[in-house]
Amino acid sequence: MIQLNNVTKVYANGVKALSDITLRVRKGEFIFLVGPSGAGKSSLTKLMYREELPTRGQVILNGRNVVRMRPREVPHLRRKIGLVFQDFRLLPRKTVYENVAFALEVIAAAPRDIKKAVPSVLKMVGLGGKLGSLPEQLSGGEQQRVCIARAIVNNPLLIIADEPTGNLDPDTSRELMNLLLDINRRGTTIIMSTHAWDIVDAMKKRVVALSGGRIVRDEEQGAYGYEA
Amino acid sequence: MRLNTIIYYFREAFHSILRNNWISFASVGVVAVSLLILGSALLLVLNANHLATGLESSVEISVFVRDKASPAEVRDLEGRIQSLPEVASVEFVSKERALEEMKRNLGDKKDLLAGLEDKNPLPDAFRVKAVEVELVAPLARQFEDLPQVDRVRYGQGVVEKLMDLSRWVRTAGLITMALLGAAAIFLIATTIRLSVFARRREIEIMKFLGATNWFVRFPFLLEGIILGLCGSLLAVLVIYFGYQSLVSNLRFSLPFMELITDPGLIQLVLEGILLLGLVIGALGSMISMRRFLKV
Numbered sequence: 264m265i266q267l268n269n270v271t272k273v274y275a276n277g278v279k280a281l282s283d284i285t286l287r288v289r290k291g292e293f294i295f296l297v298g299p300s301g302a303g304k305s306s307l308t309k310l311m312y313r314e315e316l317p318t319r320g321q322v323i324l325n326g327r328n329v330v331r332m333r334p335r336e337v338p339h340l341r342r343k344i345g346l347v348f349q350d351f352r353l354l355p356r357k358t359v360y361e362n363v364a365f366a367l368e369v370i371a372a373a374p375r376d377i378k379k380a381v382p383s384v385l386k387m388v389g390l391g392g393k394l395g396s397l398p399e400q401l402s403g404g405e406q407q408r409v410c411i412a413r414a415i416v417n418n419p420l421l422i423i424a425d426e427p428t429g430n431l432d433p434d435t436s437r438e439l440m441n442l443l444l445d446i447n448r449r450g451t452t453i454i455m456s457t458h459a460w461d462i463v464d465a466m467k468k469r470v471v472a473l474s475g476g477r478i479v480r481d482e483e484q485g486a487y488g489y490e491a
Numbered sequence: 492m493r494l495n496t497i498i499y500y501f502r503e504a505f506h507s508i509l510r511n512n513w514i515s516f517a518s519v520g521v522v523a524v525s526l527l528i529l530g531s532a533l534l535l536v537l538n539a540n541h542l543a544t545g546l547e548s549s550v551e552i553s554v555f556v557r558d559k560a561s562p563a564e565v566r567d568l569e570g571r572i573q574s575l576p577e578v579a580s581v582e583f584v585s586k587e588r589a590l591e592e593m594k595r596n597l598g599d600k601k602d603l604l605a606g607l608e609d610k611n612p613l614p615d616a617f618r619v620k621a622v623e624v625e626l627v628a629p630l631a632r633q634f635e636d637l638p639q640v641d642r643v644r645y646g647q648g649v650v651e652k653l654m655d656l657s658r659w660v661r662t663a664g665l666i667t668m669a670l671l672g673a674a675a676i677f678l679i680a681t682t683i684r685l686s687v688f689a690r691r692r693e694i695e696i697m698k699f700l701g702a703t704n705w706f707v708r709f710p711f712l713l714e715g716i717i718l719g720l721c722g723s724l725l726a727v728l729v730i731y732f733g734y735q736s737l738v739s740n741l742r743f744s745l746p747f748m749e750l751i752t753d754p755g756l757i758q759l760v761l762e763g764i765l766l767l768g769l770v771i772g773a774l775g776s777m778i779s780m781r782r783f784l785k786v
Contacts, residue, residue, distance in 0.1 A: 312699070314699075334704070335703070335704065338698075338701045338702060338703045338704070338706075339701065340701075341698075341699060341700065341701035342700075342701035346699045352692075352695070352696055354692070354693060354696065365696070365697075365700070366700045368495075368496075368499060369697045369700050369701070369702035369706060370700070370701055370702065371493055371496050371706065373493070374495050413700075417700075417701075
């Protein structure tokens with residue numbers, strides 16, 4: 264489903280973030296992306312949703328060459344990808360319901376579909392009773408659930424989660440991982456970058472370890488660690 | 492386009508305008524003032540041209556005949572004038588008729604001319620109309636060379652002065668309008684820039700949610716257009732009512748100054764101003780979107 268062929272990324276300031284990365288992700292996989300800060304985890308995921316373009320190499324997503332995609336096709340690519348961030352990125356003045364509905368409004372979905380989809384997805388992430396709350400009235404774990412609901416409301420093929428548990432305590436993190444696993448079981452591919460070694464070790468999923476912009480380890484049912 | 496998407500665009504645009512209320516107000520004001528000046532200058536030029544055309548078409552050449560000329564010589568002169576192809580009509584005004592007309596023009600002060608009947612100082616004259624206005628001046632020069640012609644008179648200078656005025660107003664109006672128009676575009680661009688900054692977080696989220704570029708841009712374009720239109724609407728109202736009262740006032744105080752009252756032409760001017768306001772608004776927001784809304 265995702266294919267990176269010999270991808271190198273050098274930023275305009277000369278920093279080489281990724282060198283010669285080749286990676287294949289199958290549909291329905293759950294992949295942990297581990298590595299020290301600055302190893303290139305964010306650069307790698309940014310290439311997938313075309314926030315950045317590779318300096319060399321190919322990025323193929325769902326059969327489409329992302330690099331050669333015209334700018335006006337990019338929004339349609341992003342509708343197939345749900346993004347989850349460490350800092351949630353919710354709109355502070357909109358309610359939980361409005362934050363999730365926003366994901367459908369900006370892609371000009373029909374009001375009828377929005378009214379149907381938003382409550383059911385919020386119920387699924389366990390926030391069925393908080394539709395009218397503002398983000399500041401929620402705990403960190405709940406805010407991250409809103410963020411996940413927003414990411415999946417549009418039925419994406421892929422979820423890219425960038426350290427989603429980075430701001431959460433261990434118990435809340437475990438609940439969140441169960442939610443992500445649940446979503447993964449329904450067929451959505453998930454790529455999650457993380458520093459939470461306990462979670463990685465417990466879940467026994469594929470682990471891709473990055474260091475210095477290179478893949479140093481790629482193991483099915485792997486454990487945390489980025490030493491070669 | 493869905494109705495609720497359109498509602499979304501307008502809601503976002505109005506939210507931004509209200510959030511930046513002071514600068515929005517300022518940009519509307521500058522658009523209004525610049526278009527007001529443009530509109531007034533335009534009406535002034537149109538009216539100057541209108542008056543000039545009116546004057547030109549009524550310009551007559553008066554050819555005064557020498558006092559010593561015999562009736563035969565006068566008839567000969569009339570024939571010569573009539574034979575010129577540029578001449579549209581010739582009318583002979585005898586010295587007696589000229590005196591009568593002068594008496595009539597003086598009205599109750601006609602006693603001033605009493606006793607002049609025997610020693611009429613006025614000359615015989617021909618009133619000549621040219622086929623075209625441009626021919627008046629060369630024709631007048633031609634008449635000066637004819638025998639028995641004393642003096643030739645026509646509205647020298649008046650038409651030219653009016654045309655000069657109209658040219659001057661046009662230039663000054665255009666320069667003022669260009670400067671103020673640039674200021675208006677700049678202010679609208681600044682307003683939009685503030686709106687973009689106020690909503691940059693939202694814009695970022697919209698982009699990773701897969702909103703198209705135009706979905707992100709459109710509320711800002713709309714905001715600029717609304718500001719431009721509000722300004723031009725203000726200008727149009729002031730010009731419309733100002734001009735109406737000017738026309739009705741002048742009708743009494745200066746009845747010979749005939750201003751343009753053709754509603755079609757005035758409507759065209761006002762529509763043009765509205766359109767220009769729209770263009771100024773759109774231009775201002777596009778400048779800011781180009782620089783601050785990388786999508």
